[in-house]
Amino acid sequence: MARKFPKHLLDTERLTIAEISAVLNLAKKYAKQNRNKNKTINKLHGKTLVNLFFEPSTRTRTSFEIAAKRLSADVVNVAVDQSSNKKGETLLDMVMAFNAMQVDAIVIRHSESGVPQFLAPQVDAAIINAGDGTHEHPTQALLDAFTILRHKKTLKNLKIAICGDVQHSRVAHSNIHLLNKFGAKVRIISPPYFMPKDLDKLGVEAFDNMKEGLRDVDVVMTLRIQLERMNEGEFAVSFKEYYQHYGLDHKKLAVAKPNVIVMDPGPINRDVQISSELADDPKFSVVREQIELGVAVRMACLDLLLSEKKN
Numbered sequence: 001m002a003r004k005f006p007k008h009l010l011d012t013e014r015l016t017i018a019e020i021s022a023v024l025n026l027a028k029k030y031a032k033q034n035r036n037k038n039k040t041i042n043k044l045h046g047k048t049l050v051n052l053f054f055e056p057s058t059r060t061r062t063s064f065e066i067a068a069k070r071l072s073a074d075v076v077n078v079a080v081d082q083s084s085n086k087k088g089e090t091l092l093d094m095v096m097a098f099n100a101m102q103v104d105a106i107v108i109r110h111s112e113s114g115v116p117q118f119l120a121p122q123v124d125a126a127i128i129n130a131g132d133g134t135h136e137h138p139t140q141a142l143l144d145a146f147t148i149l150r151h152k153k154t155l156k157n158l159k160i161a162i163c164g165d166v167q168h169s170r171v172a173h174s175n176i177h178l179l180n181k182f183g184a185k186v187r188i189i190s191p192p193y194f195m196p197k198d199l200d201k202l203g204v205e206a207f208d209n210m211k212e213g214l215r216d217v218d219v220v221m222t223l224r225i226q227l228e229r230m231n232e233g234e235f236a237v238s239f240k241e242y243y244q245h246y247g248l249d250h251k252k253l254a255v256a257k258p259n260v261i262v263m264d265p266g267p268i269n270r271d272v273q274i275s276s277e278l279a280d281d282p283k284f285s286v287v288r289e290q291i292e293l294g295v296a297v298r299m300a301c302l303d304l305l306l307s308e309k310k311n
């Protein structure tokens with residue numbers, strides 16, 4: 001049987017519209033199933049997934065674990081701090097050890113951009129990128145698209161504003177690639193020091209003013225300031241000052257469409273990128289829905305990556 005889905009899930013930049021649509025369509029079934037009393041099916045019985053996270057995670061790591069278990073796969077969460085990585089073992093040797101154990105998928109998060117792409121050609125297991133440096137976080141963009149489509153009929157021509165630290169955000173990059181493929185009108189709103197260096201290649205409209213950028217938008221995504229990717233002293237303004245100009249609150253949101261939805265991939269730094277009140281306001285915020293649907297989207301990804309016969 002010919003493969004309808006790539007062997008690895010590395011980025012949204014190279015996913016086709018058909019591949020993305022396959023994930024989003026299958027996720028509908030799993031979103032329903034996840035509201036059942038019995039949430040588990042036998043789809044991936046006998047498969048093994050390794051979660052290998054070199055950076056902290058609440059949502060992505062747990063969500064992959066729950067997704068795999070709901071499909072009856074076995075899951076191993078590697079405690080990187082307790083592994084032989086601490087004794088000088090290279091990342092490749094570590095991953096090849098898991099590969100030798102005949103695991104079927106390795107979900108990896110790493111601070112260096114390009115790590116999943118480097119590993120993919122060297123292993124038999126499917127490599128799934130759970131966030132590589134500032135590069136991509138493909139399953140976040142897939143779950144974001146799935147969430148938007150729950151509220152809006154189509155992505156085409158939707159005005160979507162991505163606000164904040166775009167330069168360091170793998171979530172922003174994955175979302176921009178995906179949303180552009182589906183004809184959304186993506187704009188970014190960032191202070192000059194967080195504007196991406198490759199702005200001219202991204203195919204987005206750029207604003208450095210929230211009032212102008214948020215006018216008439218259908219969707220707003222806020223982003224955390226990624227201090228861990230900056231040198232000390234690089235972020236030179238106070239959180240209070242940043243929030244005043246770039247923190248999303250009800251007042252700034254008033255120029256958006258009345259039925260605008262507000263998204264944030266998390267983790268949320270309350271009253272920095274978004275007001276605490278707005279993050280919790282069910283009239284606008286779909287943050288918890290994003291987390292719920294993330295499980296369904298990751299089930300769909302695992303199903304498509306692992307159920308099909310490999311070439």
Ligand code: CP
Nearest residue numbers: 057058059060265266
């Ligand atoms: N959105 C996201 O990647 O969250 P975590 O860092 O908690 O996994």
